[in-house]
Amino acid sequence: MKQLIQWGSFILVVAIFGWLLTEFVPDYYQTIIAICGINVILAVSLNLVNGFTGQFSMGHAGFMAVGAYMSATLSTLLLPALGFSGEMNVFTQNLLFFGVLIVSGLSAGLIGFLVGVPSLRLKGDYLAIVTLGFGEIIRTSILNIEAIGGARGFIGIPQWSNLYWVLGLSILSTVIIARVVTSIPGKQFMAVRDDETATTSIGLSTTRIKVRAFVLASFFAGVAGALFAHYYSYLNPSTFNFNYSFQIIAMVVLGGMGSLSGSVTAAILLTVLLEALRPLQDYTGVDLRMVIYSLVLIVLMLTRPQGIFGRSEVTDFFKKRRSRPHNA
Amino acid sequence: MLEVDHVSIEFGGLKAVQDVYLKVNDNELVGLIGPNGAGKTTLFNLITRIYRPTSGRIKIDGHNIREFHAFDIANKCHAARTFQNIRLFRDLSVLDNVLVASHLKIDYGFWTVALHTQKFFDSEKRIRGEAFELLKIFNLHEKYDELAKNLPYGDQRKLEIVRALATKPKILFLDEPAAGMNESETAELLNLIRFIREKFKLAILVIEHDMKFIMGLCERIYVLDHGQLIAEGTPKEIQNNPKVIRAYLGEETIT
Numbered sequence: 001m002k003q004l005i006q007w008g009s010f011i012l013v014v015a016i017f018g019w020l021l022t023e024f025v026p027d028y029y030q031t032i033i034a035i036c037g038i039n040v041i042l043a044v045s046l047n048l049v050n051g052f053t054g055q056f057s058m059g060h061a062g063f064m065a066v067g068a069y070m071s072a073t074l075s076t077l078l079l080p081a082l083g084f085s086g087e088m089n090v091f092t093q094n095l096l097f098f099g100v101l102i103v104s105g106l107s108a109g110l111i112g113f114l115v116g117v118p119s120l121r122l123k124g125d126y127l128a129i130v131t132l133g134f135g136e137i138i139r140t141s142i143l144n145i146e147a148i149g150g151a152r153g154f155i156g157i158p159q160w161s162n163l164y165w166v167l168g169l170s171i172l173s174t175v176i177i178a179r180v181v182t183s184i185p186g187k188q189f190m191a192v193r194d195d196e197t198a199t200t201s202i203g204l205s206t207t208r209i210k211v212r213a214f215v216l217a218s219f220f221a222g223v224a225g226a227l228f229a230h231y232y233s234y235l236n237p238s239t240f241n242f243n244y245s246f247q248i249i250a251m252v253v254l255g256g257m258g259s260l261s262g263s264v265t266a267a268i269l270l271t272v273l274l275e276a277l278r279p280l281q282d283y284t285g286v287d288l289r290m291v292i293y294s295l296v297l298i299v300l301m302l303t304r305p306q307g308i309f310g311r312s313e314v315t316d317f318f319k320k321r322r323s324r325p326h327n328a
Numbered sequence: 329m330l331e332v333d334h335v336s337i338e339f340g341g342l343k344a345v346q347d348v349y350l351k352v353n354d355n356e357l358v359g360l361i362g363p364n365g366a367g368k369t370t371l372f373n374l375i376t377r378i379y380r381p382t383s384g385r386i387k388i389d390g391h392n393i394r395e396f397h398a399f400d401i402a403n404k405c406h407a408a409r410t411f412q413n414i415r416l417f418r419d420l421s422v423l424d425n426v427l428v429a430s431h432l433k434i435d436y437g438f439w440t441v442a443l444h445t446q447k448f449f450d451s452e453k454r455i456r457g458e459a460f461e462l463l464k465i466f467n468l469h470e471k472y473d474e475l476a477k478n479l480p481y482g483d484q485r486k487l488e489i490v491r492a493l494a495t496k497p498k499i500l501f502l503d504e505p506a507a508g509m510n511e512s513e514t515a516e517l518l519n520l521i522r523f524i525r526e527k528f529k530l531a532i533l534v535i536e537h538d539m540k541f542i543m544g545l546c547e548r549i550y551v552l553d554h555g556q557l558i559a560e561g562t563p564k565e566i567q568n569n570p571k572v573i574r575a576y577l578g579e580e581t582i583t
Contacts, residue, residue: 179444184431186441187420187428197378198411201398201492202492202494202495203399
């Protein structure tokens, strides 16, 4: 029953807000909202690795690229070859898109597993170096595969993504990751962050836990990539460069490592800020955006080094002290 | 329960532990003492599979630990430990510290968590309840919601033992549990360790260099010096052993 109410209200919220946004908001702002939603998924999932598990991944855009190109290949090259092309009814189209999203997420997760298993066994900064390199390898590989557009970019991807999908999936990913980190098994991620030796001593494999976090984060990055690809209907490898990975890290750090509310807030804040500064270029003639953007980051980090939320969540303000566990 | 069979380890040219033999029976309280730098903690790290011995064999609960990963020592050999410099999950609550260690009780997977099914609530409530009961035994339940790093020193030591007990061990290794404690805290700890042995029916191996503490606590004592076993016996035998006195007090005092 409780499940039904939750799902019902979820669908209702997505339907109402999706409709309001698509009907009454100008196209330009719709695009910004869509980027916000996609960045929320990326920031929240990266927080699982960088914030909750205490590892430092620098290649999140790489996993997003895997998902984006995988989804584009499926919907633009594979599905038409199987006979799904041209006009189709709304139901089939969305069902196909759902399948594409899942497969793209899974393939990004698989790549995450392959990258994670060798590199997460090491301690310290190795993960940062490996993931940084990995992101570049993905980008350069895509650049050199002509079948998926190479340097020209991938064109003609069907525009299946919309604000309903983006809104729904950003809520869903945040809720799932929030449920994971508040569950008892989810506390293992934070145990690894606090003390690896102690985690081992109570019978937990730190490598296994880290890989789990990494694969889950990669999965969501892949889904975000697929949403991105089908929103713009065009992909260019240069989108997924180190700069994008760094922006996602900035969102996680600014929001607070280990706070999902923080990641959501910072993802929206930084995306909007970057867009809001765009008109400035028209007046000054030079691109001052990045200068101001980095100034904001520096000031915020100086005044609040733990991030906007630190490790607290929005929900903490509503329940000051949790009820006792045995009568919870 | 624990059998250390002629174990040695070398770091470069340094022989940190040499040919040590040690045995702990079921439900026995055994002490391991020695002056600073005698190799006690190294031996502990060998037993808990953090280091691999250069030679020799270590068996816990009938298993040769060489076959296992370090994390399997707790699961398959039913051995848990505490650390000389307390290693709690500092930014987790007191209850969460115990919950992380209760991982063997988790009987649900990712989908149960993601979908919040009834099974999720039932299982989590049960595991939380059991962890809370365990905290109650050690009088830490009032502070269940506090961060581990904010606990007073004595409670941190206690919580580390509770966390180790949450893995349901048959043998418990305590690495200098009385370090940094005053007289009354040490006396309390003495009773606590005895109580744990009775209540949970397990074997305990304690490292200490506080002679008085170990003499009052243990049934059998092993003495290490410069990586070698120099004596073994009851507290009385150890107290009168000239080798031990020489190791602790130096050469000249004994004539």
